[in-house]
Amino acid sequence: MIDQEQASTRSATPRPSPDPRWASCREQLRARGLRWTPQRRLLVEVLADTAGHITGAELVERCRVLDPATIPSTVYRTLDVLEELGLVRHAHGPDGREEYHVLPRTEHGHLHCSGCGGSWDIERAEAAELVAALRRDRGFEMDLSHLTISGRCAGCAARPA
Ligand SMILES: [Zn+2]
Ligand SMILES: [Zn+2]
Ligand SMILES: [Zn+2]
Structure with missing residues (x-):
C-alpha cells in the first residue's frame, strides 16, 4: 500500500527532462516483441535516474523498493534488449559480475x-x-x-x- 502511494507520488512529480534517447524506448521494445509492462516502465525510469555504473543486482534492488513484485529475470531480459538498443552497455567487475553503464558517453x-x-x-x-x-x-x-x-x-x- 505504502509502496503504491510512493510510486504514484513519484510519477506525479515533474522529472527533469529525460535524455531524448529514452523517448522512443517504448516503441523500440515493442518492435522487439516486448510488451510495455509496468515492470519494464519502472526499470526504464530507474535507469533514466541512474548515473555512472550500476550492477544488475543493484537495479533489481532499486526496482524492488518501488515495486516488491519485481521479477529479476524480467529485469535481466529487458537489460539485454536495452543493450541491443544502445541504451545501456555492460562491463565486468574484477569478480566477473556485470556492471551496467547507462547511456555510455564514450567507450572505455x-x-x-x-x-x-x-x-x-x-x-x-x-x-x-x-x-x-x-x-x-x-x-x-x-x-x-x-x-x-x-x-x-x-x-x-x-x-x-
Ligand atoms: Zn565505466
Ligand atoms: Zn560481458
Ligand atoms: Zn588502491
Whole structure:
C-alpha cells in the first residue's frame, strides 16, 4: 500500500527532462516483441535516474523498493534488449559480475584496485597501443568496453604489503 502511494507520488512529480534517447524506448521494445509492462516502465525510469555504473543486482534492488513484485529475470531480459538498443552497455567487475553503464558517453575499459577496491576508466587513448598491437600482430579487434584490468593503484602499490 505504502509502496503504491510512493510510486504514484513519484510519477506525479515533474522529472527533469529525460535524455531524448529514452523517448522512443517504448516503441523500440515493442518492435522487439516486448510488451510495455509496468515492470519494464519502472526499470526504464530507474535507469533514466541512474548515473555512472550500476550492477544488475543493484537495479533489481532499486526496482524492488518501488515495486516488491519485481521479477529479476524480467529485469535481466529487458537489460539485454536495452543493450541491443544502445541504451545501456555492460562491463565486468574484477569478480566477473556485470556492471551496467547507462547511456555510455564514450567507450572505455576499467581498472580495478585489489587493495582499496577503487575503479577507474581506461580511456581509448590509453589503450591505443594495445589496440594497435593486437590488430597488427593478431588481426584481433579489441572490445575496449569489455576490458577490465585488476591490479594495485599507485597509492596501494606504494604502501608496504
Ligand atoms: Zn560481458
Ligand atoms: Zn588502491
Ligand atoms: Zn565505466
